[in-house]
Amino acid sequence: MLTLTGEAAAHWRTLVAHQRPEWPSTAELDEVVDHLAALLPLVKPQECDTLTARLAQAAEGKAFLLQGGDCAERFDCLSTRVIHSKLRLLQQMAVILAHASAVPVVKVGRMAGQYAKPRSRPTETVAGRTLPVYRGDAVNGIGFSQAERLPDPARLLRMYDVSRYTLDVMRAYARGGTDLRQLHRRSQDFVARSPVGERYEEFAGRIAQALSSGNACGDDRLPTTELFASHEGLLLDYEAALTRRDPRSGRRYAGSGHMLWIGDRTRQLDGAHVAYFATIDNPIAVKLGPATTPEQALALIDRLxxxxxxxxxxxxxxxxxxxxxxxxxxxVEKVTASGAPVVWVCDPMHGNTFEAPSGHKTRRFDDIVAEVAGFFEVHKAFGTHAGGLHIELTGEDVTECVGGGADLGFDDLHRNYESACDPRLNADQALDLAFLVAEMFHPGATGTGAPDAAVDAAARQAHHGSSPASSGT
Structure with missing residues (x-):
């Protein structure tokens, strides 16, 4: 357990913080940080510890993490309805995955703080004009003007307010409870209207029967009242301002969210992000991209x-x-041999992004399925636990990723493309993915045959089309 001195806790400030915005006024930033430091934290240490306990089950192969939400939350898209639609979608997917896996599904929203994004370039050029790149609503505006793109520390206070609102809505939603049978009827509606719904009909029926008998996946395997919030801990000035020491235990917690992660672009072993994350007791994650070596992974474990x-x-x-x-x-081989009890989670989104002919950033649904299938295949080969999914999704009817049961094409992208950064799965595509992942847990999970057949099919699908470009976190 962490019991750091103030000097040790502040060591990260002496290191390079990659992706840190170029704030125009240090004095204004300091004033905002001081204001944030006087506010109440957004989450409680006990809530963070509960999530750590749930993730410990996933590390032991006794639970599965479902983490999902927007690529980048937007201040002007905040509403109770939109929050509810994402939470319902996560719960629908959780019911499907819990029934197929026969283990509890831990639901963590990529929300209530996902307002900052790392970028591959510091500037963007449009029609010969170059401006600072959009870094998320916590930093600057999406509009292509000098005024919009200027980083503004006051936005950190706005992020705190909208994150608090989102968490309030999440907690009220959880307290209200969920009728799982009604929730699953929404999934059955999807099966009924989907062009590929016939494939999932038998499995959906078995879930409905189990829910009717009061045994969706056995005992307490689907704790519907637990919902957690997570985001990338990119803006360390914001994170540190909301970090508090728990007076009961003396341990330090980031008060901005239950779970924070370090992105693939900021996981430098000698960088400020790793140093800061080493000082907090929240459950934490690190994104590992294709350049990650086993030695780096082991060093991250030793540090974090x-x-x-x-x-x-x-x-x-x-x-x-x-x-x-x-x-x-x-x-997997090297980390498993070390004995470190990490949770292995698949993010099939960010390694499969490319530019459509229209200029939209998009992802192929088949590529997303194929990466999940490969992830399951590797863990099956090593006898280790495929511990979860990390998905960018929305409950809205967007047209940002191509493919899926409705077979969205490039010509559909312009119809309802709303993401501020990277493309998200819409509700039907997310449910489609949940049913396909259900096939990967064990033979006959959805009544369509052994999971190896699904893995092989997805692998074949992955080798069609353009090579993807890495994107985001």
Whole structure:
């Protein structure tokens, strides 16, 4: 457990913080940080510890993490309805995955703080004009003007307010409880209207029967009242301002969210992000992209989880459909041999992004499925636990990713493309994915045959089309 002195806790400030915005006024930033430091934290240490305990089950192969939400939340898209639609979608997917896996599904929203994004370039050029790149609503505006793109520290206060609102809505939603049968009827509606719904009909029926008998997946395997919030801990000035020491235990917690992660672009072992994350007791994660070596993964474990505490550290791998089968094995082999109890999670989104002919950033649904299939295949080969999914999704009817049951094409992207950064799965595509992942847990999960057949089919699908480009976190 962490009992750092103030000097040790502040060591990160002496290091390079990659992706830190170029704030125009240090004095204004300091004033905002001081204001944030006087506010109440957004989450409680006990809530963070509960999530650590749930993730410890996932590390032991006794639970599955479902983490999902927007690529980048927007201040002007905040509403109770939109929050509810994402939470319902996560719960619908959780019911499907819990029934197929026969283990509890831990639901973590990519929300209530996902307002900052790392970018591959500091500037953007449009029609010969160059401006600072959009870094998320916590930093600057999406409009292409000098005024909009100027980083503004006051936006950190706005992020705090909207994150608090989102968490209030999440907690009220959880307290209200969920009728699982009514929730699953929404999934059955999807099956009924989907062009590929016939494939899932039998499995959906078995879930409905289990829910009617009061045994969806056995005992307490689907705790519907637990919902957690997570985001990338990119803006360290914001995170540190909301970090508090729990007076009962003396341990330090980031008060901005239950779970924070370090992106693939900021996981430098000698960087400020790793140093800061080493000082907090929240459950944390690190994104591991295709350039990650086993030595780097082991060094991250030593820095971030020296006590080897189950549930403390999650590795979210984002290799790409074409690379996961030959890059992931070396990581799993070396980390498993070390005895570190990490949770292995698949992010099939960020390694499969490319530009459509229209200029839209998009992802192929088949590539997303293929990366998940490869992830499961590798863990099956090593006898390790495929511990979760990290998905960019929305409950809205967007047209940002191509493919899926409705077979969206490039010509559909313009109809309802709303993402501020990277493309998300819409509700039907997310449910489609949940049913396909259900097939990967064990033979006959959805009544369509052994999971190996699904893996092989997805692998074949992955080798069609353009090579993806790495994107985001």
């Amino acid at each position: 989880d020296p006590d080897r505490r189950p549930g403390r550290l999650t590795f979210i791998v984002r290799m790409g459909a074409h690379r996961v089968r030959y890059l992931l094995p070396q990581l």
